Amino acid sequence: MTDARSPSLLDALLPIGVLVVLLALSVYLYGDSSSSGPNQIALMSAAFVAGLIGLKNGLQWVQIEEGILAGIHMAMKANLILLAVGALIGTWILAGTVPTMIWFGLKLISAEYFYVTSCLICALTALSIGSSWTVAGTLGACRTCPHKRR
Secondary structure: OOOOOOOOHHHHHHHHHHHHHHHHHHHHHHHHHHHHOHHHHHHHHHHHHHHHHHHHOOOOHHHHHHHHHHHHHHHHHHHHHHHHHHHHHHHHHHHOHHHHHHHHHHHHOOHHHHHHHHHHHHHHHHHHHOOHHHHHHHHHHHHOOOOOOO
16 A cells, blocks of 8 residues: 545546546537547546546555446446336337327326426326436436327
8 A cells, every 4th residue: 555645626626627628629529429439538538637646646556446446336336227227218118108108198188287297297206116217217208209299
């Protein structure tokens, strides 16, 4: 173990600043295509800057690597939840469950109260099943559903 120093405020903000600048530059230069590669390069560049700051502050590469792995391990649970929820929502859309719910919902709910009613239904669903992720994903699916109201 080495005597690693805590990062200064500038050390802590520098990778975030690099990330923001590079993401803004990426969107400015590539527009909608920025998510096809330039954004990932910006993320990796900011991670590289963070690693350099760690080395500057006395951390050994092994310690930085352990921190990276710990961060990945912590985020993996949320990634698996998102994967499962995405698969569930995709299955519901392909099976016609979501479009059917939308069709019946539009028949039952007056257009005048549609937004208020759908908000209350989503809130009750999220409370009853305990998954705001599922409700948010289904709302996103409903918004982009090809079976639009005529």
